[in-house]
Amino acid sequence: MSQILTFLGKGGTGRSTLAVAAARAAAQQGRRVLLVGHQAGPGLEMLLGGIPLSGDPVTIAANLSVVQLRTTQLLEQNWTAAKELEAQYVRTPFFREIYGQELGVLPGMDQALALEALRRYDASGQYDCILYDGPGDLTTLRAFGIPEVASWYWRRASKAFLGSDLAKTLRPFAEPLLRSVSNVEFASLEDLPDRMGGMTNILEQGRQAIADPRRVLVHLVTTLDPIAIQTARYLWGSAQMVGLTVGGLWVTPIGSAEVPAAEFAPLTVRALPTRQGSDWSGLEAAVGGMFTVPDVPPPLAIDEGSRTVKLFIPGFTKAQIELSQSGPELTITAGDQRRNLFLPPSLAGRQVTGAKFQEPFLLISFG
Amino acid sequence: MSQILTFLGKGGTGRSTLAVAAARAAAQQGRRVLLVGHQAGPGLEMLLGGIPLSGDPVTIAANLSVVQLRTTQLLEQNWTAAKELEAQYVRTPFFREIYGQELGVLPGMDQALALEALRRYDASGQYDCILYDGPGDLTTLRAFGIPEVASWYWRRASKAFLGSDLAKTLRPFAEPLLRSVSNVEFASLEDLPDRMGGMTNILEQGRQAIADPRRVLVHLVTTLDPIAIQTARYLWGSAQMVGLTVGGLWVTPIGSAEVPAAEFAPLTVRALPTRQGSDWSGLEAAVGGMFTVPDVPPPLAIDEGSRTVKLFIPGFTKAQIELSQSGPELTITAGDQRRNLFLPPSLAGRQVTGAKFQEPFLLISFG
Numbered sequence: 001m002s003q004i005l006t007f008l009g010k011g012g013t014g015r016s017t018l019a020v021a022a023a024r025a026a027a028q029q030g031r032r033v034l035l036v037g038h039q040a041g042p043g044l045e046m047l048l049g050g051i052p053l054s055g056d057p058v059t060i061a062a063n064l065s066v067v068q069l070r071t072t073q074l075l076e077q078n079w080t081a082a083k084e085l086e087a088q089y090v091r092t093p094f095f096r097e098i099y100g101q102e103l104g105v106l107p108g109m110d111q112a113l114a115l116e117a118l119r120r121y122d123a124s125g126q127y128d129c130i131l132y133d134g135p136g137d138l139t140t141l142r143a144f145g146i147p148e149v150a151s152w153y154w155r156r157a158s159k160a161f162l163g164s165d166l167a168k169t170l171r172p173f174a175e176p177l178l179r180s181v182s183n184v185e186f187a188s189l190e191d192l193p194d195r196m197g198g199m200t201n202i203l204e205q206g207r208q209a210i211a212d213p214r215r216v217l218v219h220l221v222t223t224l225d226p227i228a229i230q231t232a233r234y235l236w237g238s239a240q241m242v243g244l245t246v247g248g249l250w251v252t253p254i255g256s257a258e259v260p261a262a263e264f265a266p267l268t269v270r271a272l273p274t275r276q277g278s279d280w281s282g283l284e285a286a287v288g289g290m291f292t293v294p295d296v297p298p299p300l301a302i303d304e305g306s307r308t309v310k311l312f313i314p315g316f317t318k319a320q321i322e323l324s325q326s327g328p329e330l331t332i333t334a335g336d337q338r339r340n341l342f343l344p345p346s347l348a349g350r351q352v353t354g355a356k357f358q359e360p361f362l363l364i365s366f367g
Numbered sequence: 368m369s370q371i372l373t374f375l376g377k378g379g380t381g382r383s384t385l386a387v388a389a390a391r392a393a394a395q396q397g398r399r400v401l402l403v404g405h406q407a408g409p410g411l412e413m414l415l416g417g418i419p420l421s422g423d424p425v426t427i428a429a430n431l432s433v434v435q436l437r438t439t440q441l442l443e444q445n446w447t448a449a450k451e452l453e454a455q456y457v458r459t460p461f462f463r464e465i466y467g468q469e470l471g472v473l474p475g476m477d478q479a480l481a482l483e484a485l486r487r488y489d490a491s492g493q494y495d496c497i498l499y500d501g502p503g504d505l506t507t508l509r510a511f512g513i514p515e516v517a518s519w520y521w522r523r524a525s526k527a528f529l530g531s532d533l534a535k536t537l538r539p540f541a542e543p544l545l546r547s548v549s550n551v552e553f554a555s556l557e558d559l560p561d562r563m564g565g566m567t568n569i570l571e572q573g574r575q576a577i578a579d580p581r582r583v584l585v586h587l588v589t590t591l592d593p594i595a596i597q598t599a600r601y602l603w604g605s606a607q608m609v610g611l612t613v614g615g616l617w618v619t620p621i622g623s624a625e626v627p628a629a630e631f632a633p634l635t636v637r638a639l640p641t642r643q644g645s646d647w648s649g650l651e652a653a654v655g656g657m658f659t660v661p662d663v664p665p666p667l668a669i670d671e672g673s674r675t676v677k678l679f680i681p682g683f684t685k686a687q688i689e690l691s692q693s694g695p696e697l698t699i700t701a702g703d704q705r706r707n708l709f710l711p712p713s714l715a716g717r718q719v720t721g722a723k724f725q726e727p728f729l730l731i732s733f734g
Contacts, residue, residue: 106517234407
């Protein structure tokens, strides 16, 4: 298992430069490093001095490999895997009529396939750390939010559907229909979800990894431009809403504003030197401690004893936060993100009796 | 109908600044303008001097309204519409068990809902021009690619499915099952697609608008940083692969490299002045002609007379381009994008006899 690092911040603040510096430094310290590029265009190749990159990892220095993700290539690879799954489960597969080389890219595929690629590299055991240089904005957080959000949709939609009149109407057709098209052995419809448990396990493993800073850690990057500073703050709160821990704020010395360190407490704020042409040594020396788990509040803390749920959501005002309860779930909206919390049994049946937002904490209490 | 403009380029090159300047200038010339913000964080609000923005258009000056898209809000609005559609088509709807305020955001939803919002603002007839300040990278192009790519998936998957053994097995169940759950009157399964033609019409209208520079036009933005310049070139070629026309390249005066104008021929390359604090007049004067349809090759030209298909794909090398033919369709892959071309009847049955790439043109000839 690896530690995965990624970087959030406004475009042009030096995220890719920091990712390369951190990758080089970690490799020099003897860690087996994979740097994963996932931004449009030749930027990462140019930063690495023109080394040609491809959709498969290439070793560019001792302990350091680099891959430039290509969604069209990942789509082909995963389509082949989907056809194998279909052949395993479906008696008369029809995916085979459609070729991986034809598949166009729809929105969302970049993120879903990138997360799957990170999962595979992590599971390979070949790397101690994986640095993901992605778009670094909400698009990246949507990707890391897939396990929790997709689990919610699976849980919520199947519950709503199985309890509906529509399901009752379809039921008589379902069993004979499934038996006629699928190879899956099942006693009754009820034990189907377990027979196909693979997907939900993968999502749960992903959710747990993302919630554990030893496994997945995020760093904020800014310049001394006021908009870049406030965008970093916004992304800091947005990262918590996905369950990610933020390790610190790194400041690229461009611009003239002051970074209000108090607005980023308790994060460490570190100034980066300017890179001198192809001499990375100054930056490599400055990025020490990047993999260390920071001493910061967890994004989410559930205390069954005091019957409270505490969310750490810096960077947002009270007006930007909404809370609602529906059955065993709490829904929190902050900025442009929504988090559905599945409460433990001891809290699931209880009514929310109070919710207080004193930045950066939202404290919810139960009767 | 409006003209929609959007901006592509590396982060930090001044895309939002250019969008604001173009919106202000157009409004001063008497056009009814909507500026649509779709980047994470408070950047657009700060650029506009701290005017609070929301998910609904606010008028900030004569002829000028601004909206900051929020996916969580668009998701709620579109979920309400989906429930109405479900109630119209499905005898026992079950979506009503799931509330819009609960819906989490999965990757792809930002782009699909943003495109739908642009479509609605365009169809409202309230705006002469709409400026979309989005992520400005492949994510934005994936959104504008939805009509063509989604149409392909609908066409290809339904053809493969309807011709499969799986469909033959399901057929006996399908008709009674559909009659028991849906309100749609249909004589036989064959006339269902027409009964539900709405979606394919919307996609085709979208595809045609995106292919027409009077309706949708893109501008590239760079600084004088080598990586920003090459990223602009990459996005220029990528835009063609989505059928978008690029109007020109705008250069923000940061950095010291030279813009190789020859590498961007035949685009006009224009230098932007630096904004002096809150004085926008210099920039407003510099952005004249932004809405003009440029004299550049179309992304795609099909000549049935000479039996050739010509694609304009600047910014890519021969090694980065793949071509394959399958039945009535051509598939072209360039960079990290794939385009499936549905050939007119006169070419659909013919074999490709030659394909020549002389940058920036790919010329395909048929027997």
